[in-house]
Amino acid sequence: MNNKNNIKRSRRGSGAITLRDVAKLAGVAPITASRAVNTPEQVSPDVLKKVLDAVQRTGYVPNRIAGGLASSRSRLIAAVVPSTVMSVFMETIESLNASLFDAGYQLMLGQSGYSAAREELLLEAVIGRRPDGIFLTGILPPGKSRTRLLASGIPVVETWDLTPTPIDMLVGFSHSDIGRAVANFLMSRKRKRLALVRADDERAARRAAAFTEAVRARGLPDVFVVNVGDSRSLKSGREAMARIVWEAPDVDAIFCSSDLLALGVVTQARAQGVAVPDRMAVIGFGDVPFLAEMVPALSTVRINGAEIGKQAAHFLIERAQGRPIDPRVLDVGFAIVERDTT
Amino acid sequence: MNNKNNIKRSRRGSGAITLRDVAKLAGVAPITASRAVNTPEQVSPDVLKKVLDAVQRTGYVPNRIAGGLASSRSRLIAAVVPSTVMSVFMETIESLNASLFDAGYQLMLGQSGYSAAREELLLEAVIGRRPDGIFLTGILPPGKSRTRLLASGIPVVETWDLTPTPIDMLVGFSHSDIGRAVANFLMSRKRKRLALVRADDERAARRAAAFTEAVRARGLPDVFVVNVGDSRSLKSGREAMARIVWEAPDVDAIFCSSDLLALGVVTQARAQGVAVPDRMAVIGFGDVPFLAEMVPALSTVRINGAEIGKQAAHFLIERAQGRPIDPRVLDVGFAIVERDTT
DNA sequence: TTGAAAGCGCTAACAA
DNA sequence: TTGTTAGCGCTTTCAA
Numbered sequence: 108m109n110n111k112n113n114i115k116r117s118r119r120g121s122g123a124i125t126l127r128d129v130a131k132l133a134g135v136a137p138i139t140a141s142r143a144v145n146t147p148e149q150v151s152p153d154v155l156k157k158v159l160d161a162v163q164r165t166g167y168v169p170n171r172i173a174g175g176l177a178s179s180r181s182r183l184i185a186a187v188v189p190s191t192v193m194s195v196f197m198e199t200i201e202s203l204n205a206s207l208f209d210a211g212y213q214l215m216l217g218q219s220g221y222s223a224a225r226e227e228l229l230l231e232a233v234i235g236r237r238p239d240g241i242f243l244t245g246i247l248p249p250g251k252s253r254t255r256l257l258a259s260g261i262p263v264v265e266t267w268d269l270t271p272t273p274i275d276m277l278v279g280f281s282h283s284d285i286g287r288a289v290a291n292f293l294m295s296r297k298r299k300r301l302a303l304v305r306a307d308d309e310r311a312a313r314r315a316a317a318f319t320e321a322v323r324a325r326g327l328p329d330v331f332v333v334n335v336g337d338s339r340s341l342k343s344g345r346e347a348m349a350r351i352v353w354e355a356p357d358v359d360a361i362f363c364s365s366d367l368l369a370l371g372v373v374t375q376a377r378a379q380g381v382a383v384p385d386r387m388a389v390i391g392f393g394d395v396p397f398l399a400e401m402v403p404a405l406s407t408v409r410i411n412g413a414e415i416g417k418q419a420a421h422f423l424i425e426r427a428q429g430r431p432i433d434p435r436v437l438d439v440g441f442a443i444v445e446r447d448t449t
Numbered sequence: 450m451n452n453k454n455n456i457k458r459s460r461r462g463s464g465a466i467t468l469r470d471v472a473k474l475a476g477v478a479p480i481t482a483s484r485a486v487n488t489p490e491q492v493s494p495d496v497l498k499k500v501l502d503a504v505q506r507t508g509y510v511p512n513r514i515a516g517g518l519a520s521s522r523s524r525l526i527a528a529v530v531p532s533t534v535m536s537v538f539m540e541t542i543e544s545l546n547a548s549l550f551d552a553g554y555q556l557m558l559g560q561s562g563y564s565a566a567r568e569e570l571l572l573e574a575v576i577g578r579r580p581d582g583i584f585l586t587g588i589l590p591p592g593k594s595r596t597r598l599l600a601s602g603i604p605v606v607e608t609w610d611l612t613p614t615p616i617d618m619l620v621g622f623s624h625s626d627i628g629r630a631v632a633n634f635l636m637s638r639k640r641k642r643l644a645l646v647r648a649d650d651e652r653a654a655r656r657a658a659a660f661t662e663a664v665r666a667r668g669l670p671d672v673f674v675v676n677v678g679d680s681r682s683l684k685s686g687r688e689a690m691a692r693i694v695w696e697a698p699d700v701d702a703i704f705c706s707s708d709l710l711a712l713g714v715v716t717q718a719r720a721q722g723v724a725v726p727d728r729m730a731v732i733g734f735g736d737v738p739f740l741a742e743m744v745p746a747l748s749t750v751r752i753n754g755a756e757i758g759k760q761a762a763h764f765l766i767e768r769a770q771g772r773p774i775d776p777r778v779l780d781v782g783f784a785i786v787e788r789d790t791t
Numbered sequence: 792t793t794g795a796a797a798g799c800g801c802t803a804a805c806a807a
Numbered sequence: 808t809t810g811t812t813a814g815c816g817c818t819t820t821c822a823a
Binding site: 513 | 814815816817819
């Protein structure tokens with residue numbers, strides 16, 4: 108009779124132990140075994156014991172694919188991260204993943220930032236898995252992808268930014284506020300000629316705009332801007348600093364769009380004999396952990412990436428459980444961390 | 450009649466467009482629609498057009514959960530990464546993910562390195578998704594988890610290390626070779642008193658052992674070892690250097706178990722007026738990109754993390770398609786990159 | 792080239 | 808508390 112089973116199963120399936128096997132061994136119906144495994148409080152102690160026993164003996168691991176199909180709840184969350192600068196978001200991804208895991212969810216990782224065609228494919232792949240939620244790094248501009256996501260009905264949380272028109276939920280902070288705050292911070296330190304070193308990045312652009320605006324509002328000379336393009340490397344920072352020394356020698360404070368650029372600026376300053384912070388103040392963005400312990404320790408804008416991940420996870424889990432989120436926007440803020448370079 | 454459908458569907462399901470809807474609209478059987486979408490070459494041009502049309506009009510996105518259940522192929526690969534030092538492996542994860550995506554696979558991310566209990570849960574969660582393959586950072590020591598993985602029958606690739614007894618497949622390099630090579634490299638540069646600064650990490654321990662052994666074989670004085678414990682920060686590197694200056698002032702070369710530690714050592718050396726590389730050679734491990742452009746540029750051991758990801762993806766995809774891999778072990782090697790600090 | 796039937800392994804709905 | 812039944816949305820198998 109065992110034989111008959113095997114013959115029957117040989118045609119299809121993975122050959123792995125199923126809930127049916129467990130149920131048979133425990134002498135109960137499959138649904139009872141299911142309940143014993145998933146909602147033990149709904150089952151008598153006697154049955155519970157028999158089922159768990161059978162699970163032990165067979166090494167049964169529930170098939171979440173089948174479960175997901177049956178319940179329309181995949182217990183999967185998709186995270187979309189830009190492939191080029193993943194590192195900045197890692198703290199967030201780690202904390203997101205940890206929070207999700209504790210709640211019984213799995214994280215699927217998608218990398219954006221390639222071609223538009225691949226972006227389209229990524230979205231297809233993501234929606235095709237029917238995740239219970241989608242985590243987006245940044246905000247999605249209006250367009251085909253946004254429409255598509257909206258149409259899918261899957262809860263979405265956008266992050267690392269603020270917008271009056273989120274797709275759904277949002278956990279982030281205001282880049283304009285940062286630009287303004289850093290400008291005021293530097294000006295309050297009696298800096299008179301400010302400069303920006305920034306990568307080609309939409310969020311950096313918004314910080315820059317607010318920074319420039321705040322400087323202008325105080326009647327100081329125009330901000331000297333160095334755009335380093337797509338390269339966020341330390342080397343670009345060095346080159347930018349060399350240009351500033353050459354083209355705008357009166358600059359006495361620089362706001363960089365990333366800590367790495369700032370490190371490059373400081374490195375070059377030392378190479379050219381420009382005293383930091385006496386002659387030149389430098390402040391970065393992102394608070395890469397180890398830069399706090401460099402000499403000189405880098406001043407920077409700290410973003411609590413782990414908090415973003417944690418809160419985003421919370422939002423997504425609540426929604427996945429069918430509970431509404433209100434308000435749907437959370438501003439986690441930022442902090443200017445003053446160290447040696449300002 | 451549309452109505453009847455809706456009533457019928459209201460009881461269960463996600464309410465999304467299904468293959469059946471598409472098929473109905475195209476006037477073909479569901480299976481034909483399936484073929485048009487998945488294997489268009491098996492279908493007449495006429496039917497193909499009608500089905501693709503219907504897909505367009507409905508915005509149909511195939512449900513991969515259902516597909517996975519029916520075909521026993523989830524097109525999912527699980528990657529397990531230590532949560533504490535994810536950064537080192539990011540290049541690998543990115544390239545792994547990119548390669549997988551191009552082949553139509555999705556990446557699921559799991560974080561290890563928490564408690565043993567959670568490790569157990571992670572394995573359950575991973576196996577429960579029935580991934581077509583599992584990517585492991587590092588090698589799995591014999592134990593319950595290993596047995597379990599083996600029993601699951603899922604293709605596994607271990608990475609970043611070499612062992613004579615892999616679970617299944619392996620893409621890595623020899624840590625002993627590195628320790629030996631670095632020792633010989635430093636000794637060939639006429640360094641006479643070598644030191645190690647290392648984190649509490651099994652792989653670093655093997656590099657250290659081979660390093661020590663190579664030094665001893667040449668009859669040089671014993672290696673001075675500073676173990677910084679679990680902290681891999683720049684700060685630990687600084688403290689280690691301070692200790693070396695104090696306790697073993699004759700040391701003239703240091704091999705650090707990570708670039709960050711090496712950076713700390715160099716930072717402290719500068720602070721204490723120890724000339725690098727004249728008085729002290731320093732070499733790191735990992736080749737964090739930006740350290741190449743610091744002053745002084747850090748010498749290091751370069752691991753091609755992207756290549757590991759790419760090859761691991763290749764191994765897993767081949768196996769997922771049912772093709773055998775032979776040989777199942779790939780040594781991607783390493784390179785000593787000499788820059789300013791040696 | 793197309794289709795009908797029968798599941799994949801699980802859970803929702805309803806009934807006892 | 809336990810069980811029966813009928814799917815979830817897709818693909819495999821077999822037949823036309």
